[in-house]
Amino acid sequence: MIQDQYIGKQRFQLVSEAKRRRYHQSPSNAKVIDWAISEIKKYVEQGPVLDLACGNGRHTKDLVSGSPMVCAGDISFAMLKAAREHLGDDKAIRALRLDAENLPYPDGAFEVTFSARFFHHLPEPVRARILGEIFRVSKNAALVTMKKRGSFEHIRTIAKYILKGKPFQYQRFFCTVGEFDRVARSHGWMVKKAVSPFPILSANCAVLFEPINRSC
């Protein structure tokens, strides 16, 4: 049975994990993030942006250039410390500790919510819960990255467990855009667009959501 507590929730609490995180990224992840950030800039207008599960803040600065204010939130003090060091003293950025499963913001507090490299750490029930929180606090759009089922990267991950003879440890959860769309529709949102730059090789994908009444 998949437990409700996912590995990423504890692992990133560690200082060593915060230090290990890199500021550079793979070509497919970089393409996904570039697309997501360019989309976000179309929605920002005058409102604040939430960088959810911001980690060491490697994407937060890119969001500031389109928005007057960015809240960078993460559950891990160690990751937030690394983010504060990386981001410096920028008045447009607030870095704070929060739990994505229960966001401390009123409905519609942000124009857009962005969340990179977070959803593939989440088992299905937690994914749906956190997506629900994102839709609740966002007004115009939400952009998240995920890992799609069926790519070479997905098959390689399964093969690694089999070849090492290890019990399957859920560190990465691969899912489908259809699943995201079903959850979104149950909250009055929908998937507007999904982009995966190297769909056969890499599982990386960015998903843009909008409220259904805005998309019609």
Ligand SMILES: C[S@@+](CC[C@H](N)C(=O)[O-])C[C@H]1O[C@@H](n2cnc3c(N)ncnc32)[C@H](O)[C@@H]1O
């Ligand atoms: C792989 S890192 C991604 C960081 C960053 N978005 C990036 O792209 O580099 C995943 C992050 O999710 C955070 N996290 C895990 N569970 C969380 C939760 N329930 N609420 C907020 N952050 C959480 C971890 O602390 C970690 O920093």
